[in-house]
Amino acid sequence: xxxxxRSAIDGMRHAVARHxxxxxxxxxxxxxxxxxxxxxxxxxxxxxxxxxxxxxxVASCAGSTxxxxxxxxxxxxxxxxxxxxxxxxxxxxxxxRAYNVLHNRRGRQIxxxxxxxxxxxxxxxxxxxxxxxxxxxxxxxxxxDDGVGCESCHGAAIGWIDSHYEVQGTHPNxxxxxxxxxxxxxxxxxxxxxxxxxxTDRGQFVTHAMMAAGHPRITxxxxxxxxxxxxxxxxxxxxxxxxxPDSVRLWAVGQAEAVARATDLFARPDYGTEGVFPQLYFYxxxxxxxxxxxxxxxxxxxETNPARPITFGQPPFNDENIIMLSSVADxxxxxxxxxxxxxxxGFHDAMDQGRPEAQAAxxxxxxxxxxxxxxxxARSFGNNDAFAVIERIxxxxxxxxxxxxxxSVQAVMAVDTLLNAMVSDGRVTLGAAAGIRANxxxxxxxxxxxxxxxxxxxxxxxxxxxxxxxxxx
Numbered sequence: 001x002x003x004x005x006r007s008a009i010d011g012m013r014h015a016v017a018r019h020x021x022x023x024x025x026x027x028x029x030x031x032x033x034x035x036x037x038x039x040x041x042x043x044x045x046x047x048x049x050x051x052x053x054x055x056x057x058v059a060s061c062a063g064s065t066x067x068x069x070x071x072x073x074x075x076x077x078x079x080x081x082x083x084x085x086x087x088x089x090x091x092x093x094x095x096x097r098a099y100n101v102l103h104n105r106r107g108r109q110i111x112x113x114x115x116x117x118x119x120x121x122x123x124x125x126x127x128x129x130x131x132x133x134x135x136x137x138x139x140x141x142x143x144x145d146d147g148v149g150c151e152s153c154h155g156a157a158i159g160w161i162d163s164h165y166e167v168q169g170t171h172p173n174x175x176x177x178x179x180x181x182x183x184x185x186x187x188x189x190x191x192x193x194x195x196x197x198x199x200t201d202r203g204q205f206v207t208h209a210m211m212a213a214g215h216p217r218i219t220x221x222x223x224x225x226x227x228x229x230x231x232x233x234x235x236x237x238x239x240x241x242x243x244x245p246d247s248v249r250l251w252a253v254g255q256a257e258a259v260a261r262a263t264d265l266f267a268r269p270d271y272g273t274e275g276v277f278p279q280l281y282f283y284x285x286x287x288x289x290x291x292x293x294x295x296x297x298x299x300x301x302x303e304t305n306p307a308r309p310i311t312f313g314q315p316p317f318n319d320e321n322i323i324m325l326s327s328v329a330d331x332x333x334x335x336x337x338x339x340x341x342x343x344x345x346g347f348h349d350a351m352d353q354g355r356p357e358a359q360a361a362x363x364x365x366x367x368x369x370x371x372x373x374x375x376x377x378a379r380s381f382g383n384n385d386a387f388a389v390i391e392r393i394x395x396x397x398x399x400x401x402x403x404x405x406x407x408s409v410q411a412v413m414a415v416d417t418l419l420n421a422m423v424s425d426g427r428v429t430l431g432a433a434a435g436i437r438a439n440x441x442x443x444x445x446x447x448x449x450x451x452x453x454x455x456x457x458x459x460x461x462x463x464x465x466x467x468x469x470x471x472x473x
Contacts, residue, residue, distance in 0.1 A: 053136070053137050053138060053139045053142075053158060054137040054156035054158045054159075055131060055133040055137050055138050055139060055142050055151050055156050055157065055158070056141060056142065056151070056156075056158055056161055057138070057139055057141035057142035057143055057146065057149065057151075058082070058143065058146045058149040058150055059143070060139070060141050060157065060161060061081075061082065061150050061157075061161075065079075066079065066165070067080070067082050068080075068083070070083060072084075072233075076237055077232060078231070078232060078233060081231040081232070084231045085150075091228045091229075092230075092231070094228075094229075095147055095149075095229065096146065096147045096148070096149075097147060098128070098129040098147040098148045099126075099129050099130045099144065099145045099146070099148075100145065101129065102121075102125075102129075106214055109214055110210070110213045110214045110215060113213035113214065114209065114210065114213050122203070123202060124203055126144070126203050127201055127203020127204040128195035128203060128204050129148070129203075130144050130145070130146070130147055130148065130149075130152075131144070131146065131148065131149040131151050131152045132144070132202070132203055133156070137156070139158070153180065153182060153192075154179060154180050154182070155178050155179055155180040156178060157178075159177040159178035159179075160174045160177035160178050160179040163177050164179060170241075171241045171242055183242040183243060183245065184377070185222070185249055185250050185253035186257060186374075186377050188222065188226070189222050189253055189254045189257035189258070189373075190257060190261075192220070192225065192226075192254075193220060193257060193258060193261045196218065196219075196220045196225065197218060197220050197258060197262060198218070198261070198271075198281075200265070200268070200271070205265070205271060206281060207274070207279065207281055208274065208279060208280035208281045211281065211285070217285055218281075219320070219406065220254070220258050221254065221410065221414070221417065222250055222251060222254025222255075223247050223250045223254060223417050223421070224413055224416075224417045227420075246381045247386075247417065247424065247425075248381050248386050248389065248418065248421055249376060249377070249379070249381050251414065251417055251418065252325075252328045252376045252389070253376050253377050255324045255325045255328055256328070256370070256372045256373035256376060257369075257373050258321040258325075259321045259322055259325050259366070259369035260369040260370045262282065262318075262321065263362040263363070263365045263369065264362075264366050265282075266279075266282050266317075266358075266359075266362045267359045267362040267366065269359075272355075272359065273355065278355075280315070282317055282318060283316065284316045284317070284319075284405075284406055285318075286404060286405045286406070286450050286453070287302060287316050287404065289450070290302065291451075302404075303403040303455055304403070305400075305401055305404070306401065307326075307344070307345065307348075307401050308348045308401075309345060309348055309349045310348055310349070310351050310352055314351060314352060316348070316351075316404070317347070317351065318406055319344070319348070319407065320404075320406040320407040320410035321410065322344050322365075323401050323402075323410070323411070324393070324410055324411070324414055325369065325372060326340060326341055326344065326398070327389060327392040327393045327395075327398050328376065328389060328392075329341070329372055330392050330397070331388040331389045331391070331392040332376065332385060332388065332389065333372055333376065333379070336368070336371060339368055340365075340368040340369070340372060343361070343364050343365040343367075343368040344365055346361050346364065346365070347361040347364070347365045349361070383425075383427055384473070386418040386422050386427070387422075387427075387469070387470065387473045389414075389418060390414075390415055390418050390419070390466055390469050390470070391466065393411055393414060393415060393462075393466065394415075394462060394463050394465075394467065399459050399463060402458060402459055402462070403455055404455075405447060405450050408446070408447050408453070408455070408458045409447050411443075411462060412440065412443040412447065412458075412462060415440065415443075415462065415465055415466060419433055419436065419469060420433070428469075428472050432472055435468070436465055436468045436469060439462075439464040439468060440461075442461035442464075443458055443461040443462045443465060446461055
Protein backbone atom coordinates (compact mmCIF):
# COMPACT_ATOMS: atom_id res chain seq x y z
CA UNK A 1 0.00 0.00 0.00
CA UNK A 2 1.41 3.37 -1.02
CA UNK A 3 2.06 6.30 1.27
CA UNK A 4 -0.89 8.24 -0.12
CA UNK A 5 -3.33 5.48 0.77
CA ARG A 6 -1.80 4.94 4.21
CA SER A 7 -1.95 8.66 4.88
CA ALA A 8 -5.53 8.91 3.63
CA ILE A 9 -6.66 6.10 5.91
CA ASP A 10 -4.80 7.62 8.84
CA GLY A 11 -6.49 10.94 8.18
CA MET A 12 -9.90 9.32 8.41
CA ARG A 13 -9.38 7.77 11.84
CA HIS A 14 -12.01 9.95 13.49
CA ALA A 15 -15.72 9.36 13.11
CA VAL A 16 -15.62 10.50 9.50
CA ALA A 17 -13.65 7.31 8.81
CA ARG A 18 -16.40 5.28 10.37
CA HIS A 19 -18.91 7.18 8.27
CA UNK A 20 -16.96 6.57 5.06
CA UNK A 21 -16.58 2.88 5.80
CA UNK A 22 -20.32 2.61 6.33
CA UNK A 23 -21.13 4.08 2.96
CA UNK A 24 -18.36 2.58 0.84
CA UNK A 25 -20.21 -0.69 0.25
CA UNK A 26 -23.64 0.97 0.60
CA UNK A 27 -25.50 -1.63 2.64
CA UNK A 28 -25.80 -5.21 1.18
CA UNK A 29 -29.39 -6.44 1.21
CA UNK A 30 -30.84 -9.96 1.30
CA UNK A 31 -33.88 -11.68 2.80
CA UNK A 32 -34.85 -14.93 4.46
CA UNK A 33 -32.95 -17.77 2.82
CA UNK A 34 -35.95 -20.03 2.26
CA UNK A 35 -38.05 -17.36 0.56
CA UNK A 36 -35.14 -16.20 -1.56
CA UNK A 37 -34.28 -19.70 -2.76
CA UNK A 38 -37.94 -20.30 -3.57
CA UNK A 39 -37.86 -17.24 -5.83
CA UNK A 40 -34.52 -18.19 -7.39
CA UNK A 41 -32.85 -15.00 -6.13
CA UNK A 42 -29.81 -16.27 -4.25
CA UNK A 43 -26.46 -17.10 -5.72
CA UNK A 44 -26.14 -20.37 -3.84
CA UNK A 45 -28.77 -22.38 -5.71
CA UNK A 46 -27.54 -24.62 -8.56
CA UNK A 47 -27.43 -22.85 -11.91
CA UNK A 48 -27.50 -24.49 -15.28
CA UNK A 49 -24.84 -23.17 -17.62
CA UNK A 50 -26.57 -21.05 -20.23
CA UNK A 51 -26.04 -21.44 -23.93
CA UNK A 52 -25.05 -17.79 -23.98
CA UNK A 53 -24.07 -15.86 -20.90
CA UNK A 54 -22.12 -12.67 -20.17
CA UNK A 55 -21.19 -12.81 -16.48
CA UNK A 56 -18.60 -15.44 -15.57
CA UNK A 57 -18.45 -14.81 -11.80
CA VAL A 58 -15.65 -14.12 -9.33
CA ALA A 59 -14.50 -17.74 -9.35
CA SER A 60 -13.42 -17.37 -12.96
CA CYS A 61 -10.81 -14.83 -11.82
CA ALA A 62 -9.61 -16.63 -8.69
CA GLY A 63 -7.06 -19.12 -10.02
CA SER A 64 -3.57 -19.05 -8.55
CA THR A 65 -2.15 -18.15 -11.96
CA UNK A 66 -4.65 -15.28 -12.31
CA UNK A 67 -5.79 -13.09 -9.38
CA UNK A 68 -5.99 -15.67 -6.62
CA UNK A 69 -2.47 -15.71 -5.14
CA UNK A 70 -2.01 -15.23 -1.42
CA UNK A 71 0.89 -12.82 -2.03
CA UNK A 72 1.05 -9.98 -4.49
CA UNK A 73 4.18 -11.01 -6.36
CA UNK A 74 2.94 -11.25 -9.95
CA UNK A 75 5.10 -9.98 -12.77
CA UNK A 76 2.46 -7.89 -14.57
CA UNK A 77 -0.26 -7.43 -11.97
CA UNK A 78 -0.14 -8.22 -8.26
CA UNK A 79 -2.27 -11.38 -8.64
CA UNK A 80 -3.52 -11.20 -5.02
CA UNK A 81 -6.50 -9.03 -5.99
CA UNK A 82 -9.08 -11.60 -4.83
CA UNK A 83 -7.52 -11.83 -1.37
CA UNK A 84 -7.58 -8.05 -1.06
CA UNK A 85 -11.18 -7.91 -2.28
CA UNK A 86 -12.18 -10.67 0.17
CA UNK A 87 -10.70 -9.05 3.28
CA UNK A 88 -13.11 -9.81 6.14
CA UNK A 89 -12.50 -6.54 7.99
CA UNK A 90 -10.42 -4.07 5.95
CA UNK A 91 -12.16 -1.40 3.92
CA UNK A 92 -10.62 -2.92 0.79
CA UNK A 93 -12.94 -5.89 1.26
CA UNK A 94 -16.14 -3.87 1.59
CA UNK A 95 -17.44 -4.84 -1.86
CA UNK A 96 -17.19 -8.56 -1.15
CA ARG A 97 -19.15 -8.10 2.09
CA ALA A 98 -21.92 -6.06 0.49
CA TYR A 99 -24.40 -8.90 -0.11
CA ASN A 100 -24.15 -10.27 3.41
CA VAL A 101 -24.56 -6.99 5.30
CA LEU A 102 -28.25 -7.60 5.78
CA HIS A 103 -27.53 -10.63 7.93
CA ASN A 104 -26.44 -8.31 10.70
CA ARG A 105 -28.86 -6.65 13.07
CA ARG A 106 -29.04 -3.34 11.25
CA GLY A 107 -29.68 -4.92 7.89
CA ARG A 108 -32.48 -7.08 9.24
CA GLN A 109 -34.08 -4.06 10.84
CA ILE A 110 -34.02 -2.12 7.58
CA UNK A 111 -35.75 -4.84 5.57
CA UNK A 112 -38.31 -5.36 8.34
CA UNK A 113 -39.03 -1.64 8.63
CA UNK A 114 -39.54 -1.33 4.87
CA UNK A 115 -41.74 -4.42 4.85
CA UNK A 116 -39.90 -5.94 1.92
CA UNK A 117 -40.55 -9.48 0.83
CA UNK A 118 -37.75 -11.36 -0.90
CA UNK A 119 -38.65 -10.16 -4.38
CA UNK A 120 -38.94 -6.51 -3.31
CA UNK A 121 -35.64 -6.79 -1.48
CA UNK A 122 -33.93 -8.09 -4.61
CA UNK A 123 -35.48 -5.50 -6.88
CA UNK A 124 -34.62 -2.57 -4.62
CA UNK A 125 -31.29 -3.60 -3.14
CA UNK A 126 -29.33 -6.19 -5.06
CA UNK A 127 -28.41 -3.73 -7.79
CA UNK A 128 -25.81 -2.27 -5.45
CA UNK A 129 -25.20 -5.10 -3.03
CA UNK A 130 -24.37 -7.72 -5.64
CA UNK A 131 -23.44 -8.10 -9.29
CA UNK A 132 -27.14 -8.28 -10.11
CA UNK A 133 -26.99 -9.94 -13.51
CA UNK A 134 -30.14 -11.47 -14.98
CA UNK A 135 -30.27 -15.22 -14.33
CA UNK A 136 -30.09 -15.91 -18.06
CA UNK A 137 -26.71 -14.14 -18.24
CA UNK A 138 -25.05 -15.92 -15.29
CA UNK A 139 -22.41 -18.49 -16.09
CA UNK A 140 -21.93 -21.74 -14.13
CA UNK A 141 -19.39 -20.15 -11.74
CA UNK A 142 -21.51 -17.07 -11.01
CA UNK A 143 -22.57 -16.60 -7.38
CA UNK A 144 -24.90 -13.75 -6.48
CA ASP A 145 -23.79 -13.90 -2.86
CA ASP A 146 -20.24 -12.99 -3.90
CA GLY A 147 -21.51 -9.45 -3.45
CA VAL A 148 -20.07 -6.67 -5.56
CA GLY A 149 -17.78 -8.82 -7.64
CA CYS A 150 -15.19 -8.11 -10.30
CA GLU A 151 -17.73 -7.64 -13.09
CA SER A 152 -19.69 -4.96 -11.24
CA CYS A 153 -16.80 -2.58 -11.89
CA HIS A 154 -14.83 -4.15 -14.76
CA GLY A 155 -17.81 -5.17 -16.87
CA ALA A 156 -19.29 -8.52 -17.90
CA ALA A 157 -16.23 -10.65 -18.58
CA ILE A 158 -17.24 -13.15 -21.24
CA GLY A 159 -15.94 -10.94 -24.05
CA TRP A 160 -12.57 -10.02 -22.55
CA ILE A 161 -11.66 -12.68 -19.99
CA ASP A 162 -9.54 -14.62 -22.50
CA SER A 163 -7.98 -11.69 -24.32
CA HIS A 164 -6.91 -9.86 -21.18
CA TYR A 165 -4.26 -12.46 -20.30
CA GLU A 166 -2.94 -13.10 -23.79
CA VAL A 167 0.81 -12.47 -24.04
CA GLN A 168 0.37 -10.10 -26.95
CA GLY A 169 -2.91 -8.68 -25.68
CA THR A 170 -3.40 -4.95 -25.26
CA HIS A 171 -5.57 -2.86 -22.98
CA PRO A 172 -7.34 -1.11 -25.90
CA ASN A 173 -8.25 -4.51 -27.32
CA UNK A 174 -9.66 -5.59 -23.97
CA UNK A 175 -11.75 -2.44 -23.85
CA UNK A 176 -13.08 -3.16 -27.33
CA UNK A 177 -14.06 -6.60 -26.02
CA UNK A 178 -16.09 -5.08 -23.18
CA UNK A 179 -13.63 -4.30 -20.35
CA UNK A 180 -14.60 -1.07 -18.59
CA UNK A 181 -11.70 1.45 -18.87
CA UNK A 182 -11.61 2.44 -15.21
CA UNK A 183 -8.35 4.33 -15.72
CA UNK A 184 -10.45 7.03 -17.41
CA UNK A 185 -11.79 9.30 -14.63
CA UNK A 186 -15.20 9.87 -16.19
CA UNK A 187 -15.78 6.17 -16.76
CA UNK A 188 -14.69 5.31 -13.24
CA UNK A 189 -16.82 8.04 -11.70
CA UNK A 190 -19.93 6.92 -13.55
CA UNK A 191 -19.45 3.28 -12.55
CA UNK A 192 -18.89 4.20 -8.89
CA UNK A 193 -21.77 6.68 -8.82
CA UNK A 194 -24.22 3.98 -9.89
CA UNK A 195 -24.10 2.67 -6.32
CA UNK A 196 -22.44 5.46 -4.39
CA UNK A 197 -25.09 7.97 -5.42
CA UNK A 198 -27.68 6.17 -7.56
CA UNK A 199 -28.80 5.40 -11.09
CA THR A 200 -31.93 4.53 -13.05
CA ASP A 201 -30.95 0.85 -13.25
CA ARG A 202 -32.86 -1.59 -11.09
CA GLY A 203 -31.95 -1.60 -7.44
CA GLN A 204 -29.57 1.35 -7.65
CA PHE A 205 -31.41 4.20 -5.96
CA VAL A 206 -31.60 4.90 -2.24
CA THR A 207 -34.83 6.56 -1.16
CA HIS A 208 -35.60 8.68 1.87
CA ALA A 209 -37.67 5.75 3.16
CA MET A 210 -34.59 3.53 3.06
CA MET A 211 -32.61 6.08 5.03
CA ALA A 212 -35.48 6.48 7.49
CA ALA A 213 -35.29 2.71 7.98
CA GLY A 214 -31.58 2.98 8.81
CA HIS A 215 -29.62 3.06 5.55
CA PRO A 216 -26.50 5.25 5.90
CA ARG A 217 -26.41 8.65 4.27
CA ILE A 218 -24.81 8.49 0.83
CA THR A 219 -21.69 10.50 0.11
CA UNK A 220 -19.15 10.35 -2.70
CA UNK A 221 -15.52 11.31 -3.23
CA UNK A 222 -13.88 9.48 -6.11
CA UNK A 223 -10.18 9.74 -5.32
CA UNK A 224 -10.42 8.76 -1.66
CA UNK A 225 -12.83 5.92 -2.39
CA UNK A 226 -10.52 4.73 -5.18
CA UNK A 227 -7.64 4.66 -2.71
CA UNK A 228 -9.64 2.48 -0.34
CA UNK A 229 -10.47 0.03 -3.14
CA UNK A 230 -7.17 0.07 -5.06
CA UNK A 231 -6.05 -3.50 -5.66
CA UNK A 232 -3.19 -2.71 -8.05
CA UNK A 233 0.23 -1.06 -8.07
CA UNK A 234 0.88 1.97 -10.24
CA UNK A 235 4.18 0.69 -11.58
CA UNK A 236 5.96 1.13 -14.90
CA UNK A 237 3.91 -1.61 -16.50
CA UNK A 238 0.66 -0.01 -15.41
CA UNK A 239 1.74 3.40 -16.71
CA UNK A 240 2.77 1.89 -20.03
CA UNK A 241 -0.60 0.19 -20.47
CA UNK A 242 -2.96 2.77 -19.04
CA UNK A 243 -1.09 6.01 -18.46
CA UNK A 244 -0.14 7.67 -15.19
CA PRO A 245 -3.14 8.53 -12.99
CA ASP A 246 -3.47 11.99 -11.51
CA SER A 247 -5.26 12.26 -8.17
CA VAL A 248 -6.26 15.89 -8.65
CA ARG A 249 -7.91 15.08 -11.99
CA LEU A 250 -9.62 12.04 -10.48
CA TRP A 251 -10.96 14.04 -7.53
CA ALA A 252 -12.08 17.00 -9.66
CA VAL A 253 -13.79 14.91 -12.34
CA GLY A 254 -15.47 12.93 -9.57
CA GLN A 255 -16.98 16.13 -8.17
CA ALA A 256 -18.25 17.16 -11.60
CA GLU A 257 -19.78 13.77 -12.32
CA ALA A 258 -21.41 13.67 -8.87
CA VAL A 259 -23.18 16.98 -9.54
CA ALA A 260 -24.22 15.79 -12.99
CA ARG A 261 -25.63 12.53 -11.59
CA ALA A 262 -27.50 14.22 -8.74
CA THR A 263 -29.16 16.79 -10.98
CA ASP A 264 -29.95 14.21 -13.67
CA LEU A 265 -31.82 12.00 -11.20
CA PHE A 266 -33.50 14.94 -9.50
CA ALA A 267 -34.83 16.19 -12.86
CA ARG A 268 -36.58 12.86 -13.47
CA PRO A 269 -40.13 12.88 -12.04
CA ASP A 270 -39.95 9.20 -11.02
CA TYR A 271 -36.89 9.95 -8.88
CA GLY A 272 -37.17 13.61 -7.89
CA THR A 273 -40.63 13.32 -6.35
CA GLU A 274 -42.40 10.92 -4.04
CA GLY A 275 -46.14 11.43 -3.98
CA VAL A 276 -46.92 15.04 -3.15
CA PHE A 277 -43.47 15.54 -1.64
CA PRO A 278 -40.06 15.95 -3.21
CA GLN A 279 -37.83 12.90 -2.82
CA LEU A 280 -36.04 14.00 0.33
CA TYR A 281 -33.05 11.79 -0.42
CA PHE A 282 -31.67 14.70 -2.46
CA TYR A 283 -31.86 17.21 0.36
CA UNK A 284 -29.49 17.94 3.21
CA UNK A 285 -30.47 15.46 5.92
CA UNK A 286 -29.37 17.58 8.83
CA UNK A 287 -31.31 20.66 7.82
CA UNK A 288 -34.36 18.85 9.21
CA UNK A 289 -32.83 16.31 11.57
CA UNK A 290 -31.80 18.80 14.22
CA UNK A 291 -32.76 19.28 17.84
CA UNK A 292 -36.21 20.81 18.26
CA UNK A 293 -36.88 23.05 21.26
CA UNK A 294 -40.29 24.38 22.24
CA UNK A 295 -39.88 27.29 24.60
CA UNK A 296 -39.93 31.07 24.86
CA UNK A 297 -36.27 31.49 23.90
CA UNK A 298 -35.65 30.28 20.38
CA UNK A 299 -32.27 28.86 19.46
CA UNK A 300 -31.51 28.62 15.75
CA UNK A 301 -29.72 25.39 14.96
CA UNK A 302 -28.52 26.33 11.50
CA GLU A 303 -26.71 29.10 9.68
CA THR A 304 -27.87 30.86 6.54
CA ASN A 305 -25.75 29.81 3.58
CA PRO A 306 -24.66 32.84 1.51
CA ALA A 307 -24.63 30.97 -1.84
CA ARG A 308 -28.00 29.29 -1.44
CA PRO A 309 -30.84 31.74 -2.23
CA ILE A 310 -33.76 29.87 -0.67
CA THR A 311 -36.54 31.03 1.62
CA PHE A 312 -35.94 30.81 5.36
CA GLY A 313 -37.03 27.36 6.53
CA GLN A 314 -36.88 25.74 3.08
CA PRO A 315 -35.02 22.39 3.16
CA PRO A 316 -31.84 22.87 1.09
CA PHE A 317 -30.70 20.56 -1.68
CA ASN A 318 -27.56 18.75 -0.54
CA ASP A 319 -24.92 20.85 -2.28
CA GLU A 320 -21.71 19.28 -0.91
CA ASN A 321 -20.41 18.38 -4.40
CA ILE A 322 -21.70 21.65 -5.87
CA ILE A 323 -19.55 23.60 -3.40
CA MET A 324 -16.48 21.55 -4.23
CA LEU A 325 -17.05 21.82 -7.99
CA SER A 326 -17.41 25.58 -7.72
CA SER A 327 -13.96 25.70 -6.11
CA VAL A 328 -12.59 23.44 -8.87
CA ALA A 329 -14.02 25.68 -11.57
CA ASP A 330 -12.57 28.83 -10.02
CA UNK A 331 -9.13 27.25 -9.67
CA UNK A 332 -8.82 25.04 -12.74
CA UNK A 333 -11.44 26.09 -15.29
CA UNK A 334 -12.01 29.82 -14.72
CA UNK A 335 -13.59 30.32 -18.14
CA UNK A 336 -16.48 28.08 -17.05
CA UNK A 337 -16.66 29.18 -13.41
CA UNK A 338 -19.21 31.97 -13.68
CA UNK A 339 -21.58 29.93 -15.84
CA UNK A 340 -21.50 27.09 -13.31
CA UNK A 341 -21.92 29.44 -10.34
CA UNK A 342 -24.89 31.12 -12.01
CA UNK A 343 -26.51 27.76 -12.81
CA UNK A 344 -26.03 26.60 -9.22
CA UNK A 345 -27.64 29.73 -7.80
CA GLY A 346 -30.46 29.43 -10.30
CA PHE A 347 -31.02 25.84 -9.23
CA HIS A 348 -31.28 26.74 -5.55
CA ASP A 349 -33.48 29.72 -6.35
CA ALA A 350 -35.87 27.51 -8.36
CA MET A 351 -36.62 25.47 -5.23
CA ASP A 352 -38.98 28.24 -4.14
CA GLN A 353 -40.70 28.43 -7.50
CA GLY A 354 -42.11 24.98 -8.22
CA ARG A 355 -41.34 21.57 -9.64
CA PRO A 356 -41.22 22.56 -13.36
CA GLU A 357 -38.81 25.41 -12.63
CA ALA A 358 -36.62 23.24 -10.38
CA GLN A 359 -36.55 20.51 -13.02
CA ALA A 360 -35.45 22.94 -15.75
CA ALA A 361 -32.82 24.45 -13.44
CA UNK A 362 -31.50 20.97 -12.59
CA UNK A 363 -31.05 20.19 -16.28
CA UNK A 364 -29.22 23.49 -16.79
CA UNK A 365 -26.89 22.78 -13.85
CA UNK A 366 -26.25 19.27 -15.15
CA UNK A 367 -25.21 20.73 -18.50
CA UNK A 368 -22.65 22.97 -16.81
CA UNK A 369 -21.37 20.14 -14.62
CA UNK A 370 -20.83 17.87 -17.63
CA UNK A 371 -19.04 20.67 -19.47
CA UNK A 372 -16.71 20.97 -16.50
CA UNK A 373 -16.23 17.21 -16.39
CA UNK A 374 -15.18 17.18 -20.04
CA UNK A 375 -12.85 20.15 -19.57
CA UNK A 376 -11.21 18.63 -16.48
CA UNK A 377 -10.83 15.19 -18.07
CA ALA A 378 -9.07 16.71 -21.09
CA ARG A 379 -6.95 19.22 -19.16
CA SER A 380 -3.26 18.82 -18.41
CA PHE A 381 -2.53 18.98 -14.69
CA GLY A 382 0.54 20.59 -13.17
CA ASN A 383 2.36 20.86 -9.87
CA ASN A 384 0.39 23.83 -8.57
CA ASP A 385 -3.13 22.61 -9.29
CA ALA A 386 -3.70 20.93 -5.93
CA PHE A 387 -2.41 24.03 -4.15
CA ALA A 388 -4.78 26.20 -6.19
CA VAL A 389 -7.84 24.08 -5.38
CA ILE A 390 -7.02 23.86 -1.67
CA GLU A 391 -6.50 27.61 -1.56
CA ARG A 392 -9.90 28.13 -3.16
CA ILE A 393 -11.64 25.74 -0.75
CA UNK A 394 -10.30 27.79 2.16
CA UNK A 395 -10.88 31.17 0.54
CA UNK A 396 -13.23 33.88 1.80
CA UNK A 397 -15.50 33.07 -1.13
CA UNK A 398 -15.93 29.40 -0.25
CA UNK A 399 -15.38 28.96 3.49
CA UNK A 400 -18.61 30.75 4.54
CA UNK A 401 -20.54 28.08 2.62
CA UNK A 402 -19.51 25.41 5.13
CA UNK A 403 -22.64 25.78 7.22
CA UNK A 404 -23.85 22.21 6.88
CA UNK A 405 -22.49 18.88 8.02
CA UNK A 406 -22.41 17.17 4.61
CA UNK A 407 -20.58 20.01 2.86
CA SER A 408 -18.06 20.22 5.68
CA VAL A 409 -17.31 16.49 5.55
CA GLN A 410 -16.76 16.79 1.80
CA ALA A 411 -14.41 19.76 2.30
CA VAL A 412 -12.12 18.10 4.83
CA MET A 413 -11.99 14.92 2.75
CA ALA A 414 -10.99 17.08 -0.22
CA VAL A 415 -8.18 18.87 1.59
CA ASP A 416 -6.93 15.58 3.03
CA THR A 417 -7.08 13.83 -0.34
CA LEU A 418 -5.36 16.64 -2.21
CA LEU A 419 -2.62 16.95 0.41
CA ASN A 420 -1.97 13.21 0.23
CA ALA A 421 -1.77 13.49 -3.56
CA MET A 422 0.91 16.16 -3.24
CA VAL A 423 2.90 13.94 -0.89
CA SER A 424 2.58 10.98 -3.23
CA ASP A 425 3.72 13.10 -6.17
CA GLY A 426 6.68 14.54 -4.27
CA ARG A 427 5.34 18.10 -4.18
CA VAL A 428 5.16 18.12 -0.37
CA THR A 429 7.38 16.14 1.99
CA LEU A 430 5.90 13.59 4.34
CA GLY A 431 7.27 15.53 7.31
CA ALA A 432 5.64 18.77 6.20
CA ALA A 433 2.31 17.02 5.70
CA ALA A 434 2.57 15.44 9.14
CA GLY A 435 2.90 18.90 10.63
CA ILE A 436 -0.48 19.85 9.13
CA ARG A 437 -2.19 16.67 10.28
CA ALA A 438 -3.22 18.13 13.64
CA ASN A 439 -5.33 20.83 12.00
CA UNK A 440 -6.91 18.35 9.60
CA UNK A 441 -7.73 16.07 12.50
CA UNK A 442 -9.32 19.01 14.34
CA UNK A 443 -11.50 19.58 11.29
CA UNK A 444 -12.48 15.91 11.28
CA UNK A 445 -13.28 16.13 14.99
CA UNK A 446 -15.68 19.02 14.32
CA UNK A 447 -17.67 16.73 12.02
CA UNK A 448 -17.28 13.63 14.18
CA UNK A 449 -21.07 13.26 14.33
CA UNK A 450 -24.01 15.13 12.82
CA UNK A 451 -25.44 15.92 16.23
CA UNK A 452 -22.17 17.41 17.45
CA UNK A 453 -21.33 19.33 14.28
CA UNK A 454 -19.68 22.66 15.10
CA UNK A 455 -19.57 24.92 12.00
CA UNK A 456 -17.41 27.69 13.47
CA UNK A 457 -14.87 25.26 14.92
CA UNK A 458 -14.79 23.39 11.63
CA UNK A 459 -14.13 26.51 9.56
CA UNK A 460 -11.36 27.61 11.93
CA UNK A 461 -9.61 24.23 11.84
CA UNK A 462 -9.95 23.84 8.07
CA UNK A 463 -8.73 27.39 7.55
CA UNK A 464 -5.63 26.70 9.66
CA UNK A 465 -4.88 23.59 7.61
CA UNK A 466 -5.40 25.40 4.30
CA UNK A 467 -3.15 28.29 5.37
CA UNK A 468 -0.42 25.89 6.46
CA UNK A 469 -0.59 24.05 3.14
CA UNK A 470 -0.43 27.36 1.29
CA UNK A 471 2.83 28.23 3.02
CA UNK A 472 4.40 25.11 1.45
CA UNK A 473 3.72 26.30 -2.08
